[in-house]
Amino acid sequence: MASSSGTSSGSSMLQNSGSEENLQALMDQRKRKRMISNRESARRSRMRKQKHLDDLASLVTQLRNENHQILASLNLTTHKCLTLESHNSVLRAQVNELSHWLESLNQIIDFLNATNGAFGPPGPLFEPDGSCLFNNVPCLTQHMTVGLSGF
Template sequence: MASSSGTSSGSTLLQNSGSEEDLQALMDQRKRKRMLSNRESARRSRMRKQKHLDDLMAQKVQLMKENNQIVTSLDVTTQQYLNMEAENSVLRAQVGELSHRLQSLNEIINFLNASTGAFGAEDIACTITEPTDNFMNPWNLQYLNQPIMASADMFQY
């Protein structure tokens, strides 16, 4: 009986060692499968990350183009604004000059009207109603920038 029990315990060892090897092989196979799965997951993660980075780079390029267009538009608008400001300043200066001329002419007219006793009424009417064509012609611009030299003080006797 001892021999038969030794044989059976030896076969149990063989069965245990065989099942342990199978178990080890199964664990190794699962480990390899997990490693492959992890590698594939890491590869997909890197691909998603690269796609996200590419999308961000494309968005950056698009935003830079839009920014350049806005800056160009702003520069054009600023230049137009400065041109309008310069033109406005010129027009304001012309308004001031024309107002001064009008005031001087009104002073002359008032002086002449006050002095109608010294001059004949016909003389004043002719002087006022018949100015030279060049002065009253609005298209003759050479008179716009020339100061009027006459003043009320010149006509005192």
């Protein structure tokens, strides 16, 4: 019996060691699968991260281009605005000058109407060559001709 008990305990040890080996192999296989799965998951994560970085880099490039276009448009608009302000300033000065000329001409007309016939019969104000018949008006007509030539 001792031999059978020794055999029986020997086969039981063999079974135990076989089970332990199978269990170890199974655990090793699961460990390898988990490691492979983790590596694949990390690879996918790196790919997602790289795609996200590429998308962000593309967005930065697009926004920089839009920014340059907006700045160029702003500079052009600012230049046009300054040009218009300059032209408006010139036009205001011309309006002011023309208003003074008109006021002077109205004063001359008022004077002529008030003195109608006092210095002789009313006649034309200008000679056929365009010069004025009055001594104090040639300066005014010269300014008018020079000022109006800019239009």
